[in-house]
Amino acid sequence: MIAEFLTWVRFLVFRKKHSELDDELRFHLEQSIAAKVAAGVSPSDARRQSMIEFGGIETTREQCDRERPGWWAGIISQDARYAVRSILAHRWFSAAIVATLALGIGLNTMVFTLVNAVLLKPYPVPNGDRLVSIAGRNLSSDDRSLPFSYPDFQDYKAQASSFEFFEAVTAQPGVLSEPGNPPDQYQLVRATSRIFSMVQAKAFLGRTFLPADAQPGSAPVVVIGYNVWQERYASLPGVIGRQVHVNGQPANIIGVMPKGFRFPDNVDLWMPLLPILDLAKRDSRTLWGYGILKSGVTLQRAGAELDGIAGRIASQFPADKGLGMSVLTFQQRVNGGPIRIVFLLMLAAVGFVLLIACADVANMMLSRSLNRQREMSIRTALGASRWRIVRQLLIESVFLSTLGGILGLGLAASGIYWFDLATSTIRPTWILFTMNYTVFGYFAALCILSGLLFGILPALRSSKINVVDVLKEGTHNITGHRGAWLSSALVVFQFALTLVLLTGAGIFVRSLLDRLAVNPFVPADQITTARLHLTEDRYKDNEARIHFYDQLLPRLRSIAGVSHAAIASGAPGMGSADEQIELEHVPISNPAERPWISFVAQSPGYFDTIHLPLQQGRDFNQTDGASNHEAAVLTRAAAARFWPGENPIGRRFRLFDDKNKPGPWITVIGISANMVQELQGRDHKPLLFVPYRQEGWDNMALVVESAADPLQAMRKTVQSLDNELPLNEPLRLKDAIAEQLWFLRVFGEVFLAFALVAMLMASVGIYAVIAHATGSRTREIGVRVALGASRRNILFLVMRRGLWQIGCGLALGLIAAFPLTHLMASLPNGSLSSDPSVIFVVAFTLATVGVFACWLPARRATGLDPIRAIRYE
Amino acid sequence: MPTSTDLLQGTLDLLILQTLALEPMHGWGITQRIQQVSKDVFQIGQGSLYPALYRLEYKGWIKAEWGNSENNRRAKFYSLTAAGRKQLRSEVETWDRLSSAVGLVLGRAVEASQ
Secondary structure (H helix, E strand, O other): OOHHHHHHHHHHHHHOHHHHHHHHHHHHHHHHHHHHHHHHHHHHHHOOOOOOOOHHHHHHHHHHHHHHHHHHHHHHHOOOOOOOOHHHOOHHHHHHHHHHHHHHHHHHHHHHHHHHHHHHHOOOOOOOHHHHHEEEOOOOOOOOEOOHHHHHHHHHHHHOEEEEEEEEEEEEEEEEEEEOEEEEEEEEEEEEOOOOHOOOOOEEEEEOHHHHOOOOOOOOEEEOHHHHHHHHOOHHHHHHOOOEEEEEEEEEEEOOOOOOOOOOOOOOOEEOOOOHHHHHHHOEEEEEEEEOOOOOOEEEEEEEEEEOOOOOOOOHHHHOEEEEEHHHHHHHOOOOOOHHHHHHHHHHHHHHHHEEEEEHHHHHHHHHHHHOOHHHHHHHHHOOOOOHHHHHHHHHHHHHHHHHHHHHHHHHHHHHHHHHHHHHOOOOOOOOOOHHHHHHHHHHHHHHHHHHHHHHHHHHHHHOOOOOOHOOOOOOOOOOOOHHHHHHHHHHHHHHHHHHHHHHHHHHHHHHHHHHHHOOOOOOOEEEEEEEEEOOOOOOOOHHHHHHHHHHHHHHHOOOEEEEEEEEOEEEEEOOOOEEEEEOOOOOOOOHHHOEEEEEOOOOOHHHOOOOOEEEOOOOOOOOOOOOOOOOEHHHHHHHHOOOOOOOOOOOOEEEEOOOOOOOOEEEEEEOOOOEEEEEOOOOOOOEEEOOOOOOOEEEEEEEEEEEOOOHHHHHHHHHHHHOOOOEEEEEEEHHHHOOOOOHHHHHHHHHHHHHHHHHHHHHHHHHHHHHHHHHHHHHHHHHOOOOOOOOHHHHHHHHHHHHHHHHOOOOOOOOOHHHHHHHHHOOOOOOOOOOHHHHHHHHHHHHHHHHHHHHHHHHHOOOOHHHHHHOO | OOOOOOOOOOOHHHHHHHHHHHHOEEEHHHHHHHHHHHOOOOOHHHHHHHHHHHHHHHHOOOOEEEEEEOOOOOOEEEEOOOHHHHHHHHHHHHHHHHHHHHHHHHHHHHHOOO
């Protein structure tokens, strides 16, 4: 075996000399002649007979060559050299192809990198491929992301055998404060003690949790993130051991985590999870689980095991009836649903762009293959097989696509950088938009496949020619019916795909513009908002909170430059709470049939702050909302919904809370203009406003109108009343709304860019086809002009085919675009418009651009000088 | 008269190996020897012989050396390598098994027709 292998390698590397075989064959021939002479044939006859018997030497030579291991490598390298020469010989033509492919392959690599990061790549920690997210699920519904209780967690952990690690966390806001340092609110998790060892994380400074830290009665400790250390403690190493307050309770900082460590998701502070108070109850479900599967254990098996345990727990504790467990990867847990669909749509969109690019290139190659017919026929005449010619052309295509791909890789890198910036505030920190081997594999496959894709048709066509005809005739006339048919089909296909892409982009842009145009009366660039969280441990009831707000508001209004200030449960467009409503004298016994409303709780002066016009009745005053003075202002639409055609002022209704308990009767005191409070989703519930005395919340938004930036003064004012109270999510309303709409904005831009690239390519495609067709009909056009055809006749003659192609393309595209609008409108976060008018606007735009692209080359044809045109060629 | 193209796939290789097992030989000699031994049934043309010789050499079963022929001409002599001997043994075994199996099938057919 080894000897044979060595021989193989020897002959792979060293070639035998051709003369050796020639000598051998000559000897053979001479022996044959000698044998015949010996048998009595005359020498000249013997020679003749032997030569005839002998047959062709060339085929023998070739066959002997083919027995050599790796003989094909030589042929391939020959073809490759030829391809490089041919690419360099047609520099501009090659550059156009490379640029087109760079766009197509670059966009695809970029989007695949994103898709890979969002849907495929494991969490970037050691053993990330076995890291799973564990949550409860409702056996009777689709909801598979429910928290579970601490006692349940202990049972699962004790009984399950699928996991190497099984830890749990509960997340909440954590206000970090200490004397002499203004408080900040961070994302806090309380986690079981092995959470850090599970992902093999070591502290950057100090230490992480020890098992003793999680024992009841141990000294409270907190581990802080790198960003907290940097921002709040100016990277001081002495922070370890410092005594701070977390949510008002003392704790010791024991460690700083390394930069970028935010496990499980965007966490700033980690504290040990102590099973005390509510946590120890089986129906207090606040935990989320994370685990590392033992190697070889599948998600399904782990899930099934936990389900089995859940069944045993449920039979013991009725509180857990109907609950199961779900074990999913991070991607499945976080990026399911609409995100997944949008990313897959993106992948489909760039796939279309690449197809369009390939069609473009195929058309260019087709038109060139006509010019290369002579070259091909000469090669065929010299004995090249059809397969050899096809192979050589395909090698040329793959070279071109690889060149394009390498250029595209740079394009992809900048696209990824842009997307990373655009989503940096929204995406989970563990999603890293970087390339890995999967991406490079995909990239390489793209280069080769697209080369084959656009190369195969032209190659097959140009290899299938009648040698004699071509060599005899000039290069024209062989255009043939099939070539024209093929390039027309490609153009039709391009326009159809482009229409679909433009429709997708149009839907995003339309929805974004719709959303940005809501609430025109609100001066969003003048309004600053920030949220205050008056926690229960420091503000024990609504009275205490209202007392705080009543002190705060006059002080806010006295800040220089502030024209209005108010408090609301949510600023305009920033969401609302929902409750069920029942009108007086219209009782509804079945709770499921009661209509839902959205409401905003607010302080007096809110309408002035957001400039919402009151159309009827009056604004709230200081007594509204007190017991027996419950009041509400309805939007015009809400009033029309509940009391159509009647005067709603003075009517009464009541609201039901989530435990289905009715509140007091509320009197309608005013009607406001319509307003959109919910930017996301589509089925907006009727909106009404109530005084904050009536619906006192612990988490309210300050809404301040001011020409200058009032944020510093706002923070000082708040902390002069309570120096442990941080200002959360401080933002200009305009920016806050933009952040709400990031999904539409980012994906709108992405899809718009894809669609514009596609439109450009389709236009270039039809331009090239018409220009080529016009070029090959120069003589015909000259004759027609000479015989008196008008410019209009000529224009029509040349453009007719292009117009047909555009028409067919648009018709096909329309057929595909309608289902797309339905798919996009049905995305669960439902912020996408399903208005079909988008399609028609888009189709009209595309038609205009396409006709223009046809008209450009056609116009040149009408300007032909008949004398010169007839003498052309 | 069947030519080598009618030979079973791989049979030519077997014939060459067997011929070379006796003594080193040049290409012409091989064709002559095979023709002689097979009583003129197999006449092997150079178009099949030399590709087969090259194939066997590339596989490391035979090796070639330049030497002088019986009439003192420069000729290339092929001889079996150790690997070639092993290969020959296994091919002969395969052939025996195959031909006896074919014989069995044909034998039965003959009996049935009688």
